[in-house]
Amino acid sequence: MKAINRLWLALAVGGILLGALLLLAAGQGVALAAPVSHAPxxxxxxxxxxxxxxxxxxxxxxxxxxxxxxxxxxxxxxxxxxxxxxxxxxxxxxxxxxxxxxxTPTPTPGPTTVPGEPVEEITIIQPSMGMMITSPVTVMGVGRGFEQNLGVRILDASGFEIGSGNAMISGELGQRGPYTGVITFTMPANAQPGRIQVFAASPRDGAFEHLNSVSVQLPGSGLDATLEQLKTALEKADAEALRQLLGRPFLFGLYRSEALLSEDPVQVMDLLASYGLNNPTVFVDFSVDARPLLQDSGGVPPGVEHVAYSTGWGEDGTWSAFLYLGAQQGQMRWTGIVLVAPEAKDF
The missing domain is CATH 3.10.350.10 (LysM domain)
Structure with a gap:
């Protein structure tokens, strides 16, 4: 009996203390937390x-x-x-x-759905989550967009856009339907995760009305490694290493003159030697983005993915050169050189 009395006394004291705390909180204007709902x-x-x-x-x-x-x-x-x-x-x-x-414009009514069940305006079926992609990539799914058009963006691991385009929706105007888009993008040098975004843009101001995305894998072009190998081989005049890097065909030319395409690595090496390959002054400069320097002379040939700038060529080391790199059979190769005489330099 004494144990029961003590229990009732403890409960009574606890109730008094709780009531006091509630009164104190109300008097001080403190908001007591309401029960938290974890429902989404x-x-x-x-x-x-x-x-x-x-x-x-x-x-x-x-x-x-x-x-x-x-x-x-x-x-x-x-x-x-x-x-x-x-x-x-x-x-x-x-x-x-x-x-x-x-x-935001009033959305176009969609098909009848189960009440409370969310429906994505855009779904991505291909590529699937985590899939390895190469350029160009075919993007497929189901969606709705203004004038049956959806935008597509390819992003690298940093979120930088490396390619973009459009996908067209098949079906009745204004309704969801299957879409397909073929998007070309610039492959980053190193393997890394990427992301494909598919979106519907507002005709009013271009803002995204609906967007979906899927993470993918970018295998990398191998450009950085090839550039390092080419730099070392040229500056050391390593003929064997250069033969391994040569693309076929290989373009050899003089600035603002006709170029020669050669399939013969021996011929290419002889030409390079005649224009100072063995000079100790040959240097490959990674700090120069050489593509803009070629804009006034017609740009670069198809298939060239990077242009490096090199100095120290010619008998006296006063010539410079543009080094072309491009992918051949899935591997990065040195695909051409354009030598620039001092008197022809206009950049």
Whole structure:
């Protein structure tokens, strides 16, 4: 009996203390936390339009800061609009409101769906998540866009755009339908993850109305490694290493003159030797972006992916050269050289 009395006394004291705390909180204006609901927030296209925003569906690999950079919206704004307390806790499939600069057009009514079930305006079927891609890449899926048109962007690991284009939707105007686009892009030098974005743009101001993306793998072109090998081989006059790097055919020419295409590595090496290959002054300069220097002379031939600049050529080391590099049979190769006499230099 005494144990029961002590239990009732403890409960009574606890109740008095709880009541006192509640009164104190009310007197000091302290807001007591309401029960937290972990149910995901359902954001409809209509709610997004009313808020002057678009809907973005979180994909694998997304972070709130990366999404903010993509749409030029601060993390603080995304947290406020979407009632997010921890920026590090977003989940795959979460639908986020992305504020836009101007009013968003009223979305076109879509097909009948199950109430409360979210429907993505754009889906990506190909390439699949994590797929290795090369240029050009065929992008396929189902979506809706203005005048049956969708935009496509290819991004590298840093989020830099390395290619873009359009995909056309088949089917009735204004309705969702299958789309296909073939997009050419510049392969980064090193293997890295990338991302394909497919989006519908507003005809009013070009802002994204709907966007979906998929992460992919970019194998890399091998450009950096080939440049390093070429630099070492030229500056050391390593003939054997240069033969391994030579592309076939190989273009040999003088600046603003006709060029020779040769399949014979022996002929190419003889030509290089006659123009100072063995000079100790030959130097490959990676700091110069040589493509703009060739614009006034007609640019570069098809298939050339990079142009390096080199100095120290000729009998007296006063000539310079443009070194062409391009992919052949899936490997980066030295595909040509254009030598520039001192009197012909106009850049």
């Amino acid at each position: 927030q359902v954001i409809s296209a209509g709610k997004a339009a009313q808020a002057g925003a678009i809907v973005y569906v979180v994909r694998r690999g997304d972070t709130l800061s990366a999404i903010g950079r993509r749409f030029s919206v601060s993390v603080a704004t995304l947290m406020r609009v979407n009632h997010i307390s921890n920026p590090n806790r977003i989940y795959i499939g979460q639908r986020l409101l992305i504020p836009t600069a101007g009013p």
